[in-house]
Amino acid sequence: MTKTGTMLAAFAVGLLTSTAATAGDVRIMWYSDGVEGEVLKDLLDRFMKENPGINVILDNVSYSVVREQLPVQLEAGNGPDIARVTNLKAQSQHWLDLRPFVGDPAYWDANFGDQADWMRPDGSNQISGFMTQITIAGGFANKTLFDQAGVAIPGKDATWDEWAKAAKQVAESQQVPFPMALDRSGHRLSGPNLSFGANYIGADGKPAPLDEGSKAFLEKFVGWIADGTMSKDVWVSAAGSTYRAAADDFINGQLVYYYSGSWQIPNFSTKIGSNFDWVATGSPCGPANCTGMTGGAGLVAVKYTKNPKEVAKVMDYLAREDIVKEFSERTLFLPAHKGVVAKGLDFKTDDAQAKAALAEFIDASKTLSDLARKLPGWHWSDTVYGALVTRVSQAAAGEMPLDEAVTRIDADIAAKVKDSGL
Amino acid sequence: MKAETPKSTGSGFGEAIMVPVRLAMGLVDAPLRWVQRKFGLGGMAAFFLLPNMLIFGIFVLLPFFINFAYSMTGGTALFLDDRTFVGTDQYTRLFDCSNYLDPNSCTEDTFWTAVGNTAWFVVLQVTLMILFSLVTALILNRELTARSFWRAVFFFPVLLSPVVVGLIWKWILQRQGLLNFGLYGFGFQPYTWLNDRNWAFAATVGVSIWAHMGFYTLILLAGLQAIPKDLYEAAEMDGTRPARAFWRITLPLLMPNLLVVIVLVLIRAVQIFDEVYVLTGGGPGTSTLYLTQYIYETGFATQLRNPGLAAAASILMGGVLIVLTLIQLGLGRSSEKKGSRK
Numbered sequence: 001m002t003k004t005g006t007m008l009a010a011f012a013v014g015l016l017t018s019t020a021a022t023a024g025d026v027r028i029m030w031y032s033d034g035v036e037g038e039v040l041k042d043l044l045d046r047f048m049k050e051n052p053g054i055n056v057i058l059d060n061v062s063y064s065v066v067r068e069q070l071p072v073q074l075e076a077g078n079g080p081d082i083a084r085v086t087n088l089k090a091q092s093q094h095w096l097d098l099r100p101f102v103g104d105p106a107y108w109d110a111n112f113g114d115q116a117d118w119m120r121p122d123g124s125n126q127i128s129g130f131m132t133q134i135t136i137a138g139g140f141a142n143k144t145l146f147d148q149a150g151v152a153i154p155g156k157d158a159t160w161d162e163w164a165k166a167a168k169q170v171a172e173s174q175q176v177p178f179p180m181a182l183d184r185s186g187h188r189l190s191g192p193n194l195s196f197g198a199n200y201i202g203a204d205g206k207p208a209p210l211d212e213g214s215k216a217f218l219e220k221f222v223g224w225i226a227d228g229t230m231s232k233d234v235w236v237s238a239a240g241s242t243y244r245a246a247a248d249d250f251i252n253g254q255l256v257y258y259y260s261g262s263w264q265i266p267n268f269s270t271k272i273g274s275n276f277d278w279v280a281t282g283s284p285c286g287p288a289n290c291t292g293m294t295g296g297a298g299l300v301a302v303k304y305t306k307n308p309k310e311v312a313k314v315m316d317y318l319a320r321e322d323i324v325k326e327f328s329e330r331t332l333f334l335p336a337h338k339g340v341v342a343k344g345l346d347f348k349t350d351d352a353q354a355k356a357a358l359a360e361f362i363d364a365s366k367t368l369s370d371l372a373r374k375l376p377g378w379h380w381s382d383t384v385y386g387a388l389v390t391r392v393s394q395a396a397a398g399e400m401p402l403d404e405a406v407t408r409i410d411a412d413i414a415a416k417v418k419d420s421g422l
Numbered sequence: 423m424k425a426e427t428p429k430s431t432g433s434g435f436g437e438a439i440m441v442p443v444r445l446a447m448g449l450v451d452a453p454l455r456w457v458q459r460k461f462g463l464g465g466m467a468a469f470f471l472l473p474n475m476l477i478f479g480i481f482v483l484l485p486f487f488i489n490f491a492y493s494m495t496g497g498t499a500l501f502l503d504d505r506t507f508v509g510t511d512q513y514t515r516l517f518d519c520s521n522y523l524d525p526n527s528c529t530e531d532t533f534w535t536a537v538g539n540t541a542w543f544v545v546l547q548v549t550l551m552i553l554f555s556l557v558t559a560l561i562l563n564r565e566l567t568a569r570s571f572w573r574a575v576f577f578f579p580v581l582l583s584p585v586v587v588g589l590i591w592k593w594i595l596q597r598q599g600l601l602n603f604g605l606y607g608f609g610f611q612p613y614t615w616l617n618d619r620n621w622a623f624a625a626t627v628g629v630s631i632w633a634h635m636g637f638y639t640l641i642l643l644a645g646l647q648a649i650p651k652d653l654y655e656a657a658e659m660d661g662t663r664p665a666r667a668f669w670r671i672t673l674p675l676l677m678p679n680l681l682v683v684i685v686l687v688l689i690r691a692v693q694i695f696d697e698v699y700v701l702t703g704g705g706p707g708t709s710t711l712y713l714t715q716y717i718y719e720t721g722f723a724t725q726l727r728n729p730g731l732a733a734a735a736s737i738l739m740g741g742v743l744i745v746l747t748l749i750q751l752g753l754g755r756s757s758e759k760k761g762s763r764k
Contacts, residue, residue, distance in 0.1 A: 075500035239704025239711040382725040397707025
């Protein structure tokens with residue numbers, strides 16, 4: 001190669017790698033539901049003071065970037081060094097095994113072992129990361145509206161039908177547009193499905209066709225959307241599997257009962273303030289049980305990192321008991337760390353409603369069904385959730401009857417399984 | 423043949439500016455002479471077209487062929503090397519239908535729903551876009567008070583990003599939006615416009631017209647201003663009514679511009695995505711799901727993406743666009759021929 005050619009090649013390589021991480025850089029892709037981005041930044045600033053050789057770059061992105069762009073980056077062998085992800089299991093082939101790099105693997109196993117399988121390939125003992133928060137799906141009621149309407153808030157063992165009836169009564173009395181709303185999410189829809197006896201997992205470990213349990217709740221759900229009991233806005237507001245929350249309607253006092261999850265607590269605490277009283281209610285009951293869904297966001301190391309040792313140092317720091325405790329107390333998130341949970345938390349909020357809601361969700365975690373605990377670690381969960389959302393929203397929009405939607409859900413899932421080649 | 427050097431502007435400042443220009447021309451003069459000697463005049467044309475063709479090749483042709491290769495593969499992997507060759511399976515899957523007019527009878531029902539929606543959108547949007555652009559251009563071509571201001575008003579939305587356009591109209595049309603606020607003020611009941619299939623569809627057509635009409639109006643306005651005034655004066659002296667003047671003078675002479683506008687609007691309508699994605703997200707249900715969003719969802723946004731199927735759908739869409747472009751070229755040429763005969 002000539003001298004000019006060599007120089008040009010060197011320039012090209014330099015140009016191509018100029019955006020890549022340099023030694024000591026650790027890039028984190030992070031999304032926030034509430035204030036956790038700010039809390040993390042504060043924690044990382046302290047880490048960098050303690051470890052001047054490691055420069056942690058925090059990229060705050062929207063949840064849709066994590067859902068839609070990160071998977072493509074990972075498939076291409078790129079991406080950040082660490083990412084906060086909810087779709088953990090299906091992408092587990094991209095996570096770095098931290099076991100050889102972390103200071104004390106036994107500490108990780110002891111404190112985060114219960115959820116380790118949610119984020120590692122089946123059959124491995126890999127340490128991929130840890131859950132930044134455990135979430136429990138459940139409901140919230142606008143207590144002020146109930147009080148003003150003179151309707152009693154349904155009790156702990158109230159069924160979905162009882163909640164629907166009460167919420168409708170309140171909405172009619174208080175001229176509120178929506179009695180109930182449920183996030184446009186397959187994960188959220190799965191809680192009530194399971195409480196109606198659904199089982200998604202077939203004998204071979206692959207998705208089973210939707211059973212009578214799922215059909216029973218879906219029929220109810222689509223019927224509620226048709227008769228105005230359930231907010232139509234959220235479910236028909238997009239095509240495909242796009243996520244939509246109804247949190248803003250609840251915050252604006254337009255909604256009597258909102259089925260979402262524990263991650264909304266800091267959001268409600270900040271935005272609702274003293275505008276009205278609200279309470280967390282756990283999950284309504286179906287014929288089979290009163291389960292919600294569990295899940296959460298995990299912080300995982302990406303195996304394409306150039307700096308695995310530095311990544312492990314950052315992860316070791318963020319997984320430390322005192323750091324997890326501080327992060328959870330300041331963000332009002334339920335921690336996954338066993339030691340922190342055992343010793344108890346003092347959530348940093350003056351909001352009695354938020355504290356009560358957190359206690360309610362901790363209580364609700366005891367009524368989770370076995371299947372609800374198993375689904376976050378099941379490879380096909382998100383495939384099922386995506387198909388559910390896509391087709392149920394078509395049925396909700398009146399494009400197809402529910403029977404056909406169910407047939408399509410089964411066909412969509414079967415096609416995805418076939419496409420995956422697994 | 424000697425290269426002509428730019429003449430001096432006379433002033434000292436002008437002289438100073440011309441120095442680097444002369445220097446640059448002196449530098450390129452010798453190599454260009456060599457190219458011309460070596461390849462002739464035709465070669466010079468190719469030489470000047472080369473950079474553009476290179477960019478076209480890298481950013482259009484190469485992706486097209488790569489996309490075609492993807493459409494022949496299956497699986498969820500991203501790299502071609504990791505994907506399995508499936509031949510025309512993806513196309514077969516897209517065309518697996520017992521009745522093309524009933525998307526529910528197709529394996530990929532969402533694709534055919536998107537095709538149907540796009541077809542309706544194109545018919546309505548193109549017709550209305552041409553109509554409104556033409557009427558606006560005709561009005562703006564008249565002697566109006568503050569004509570420049572009105573021209574700017576109609577052109578302004580073209581400057582907005584499609585995401586901004588989508589968000590503005592979402593804030594207007596959503597349940598607690600500006601439109602309902604106004605209606606409520608006048609004693610009407612608010613309405614969830616974007617939850618109604620027909621209104622949501624109409625909104626996507628209307629918003630895209632609002633956002634892009636200014637550009638096409640400008641093209642038509644340029645055409646109108648190129649029509650000699652004396653033709654209208656002669657028609658007026660002959661006692662021709664304005665409507666007849668429009669059909670016999672304006673429209674025929676505007677036809678070349680109109681053809682360009684029609685084809686540009688058609689192509690853009692087939693590609694509709696960004697503002698609609700922000701405004702309705704393809705909903706309610708799939709009533710505003712258009713072809714580009716289907717491709718995006720299939721290839722990128724769903725769990726277990728299917729890049730092969732998305733690539734096959736985009737190849738089919740590319741085929742439609744190529745046909746439309748060929749029609750534009752054909753019509754343009756026949757229009758030129760007619761013009762030269764006259």
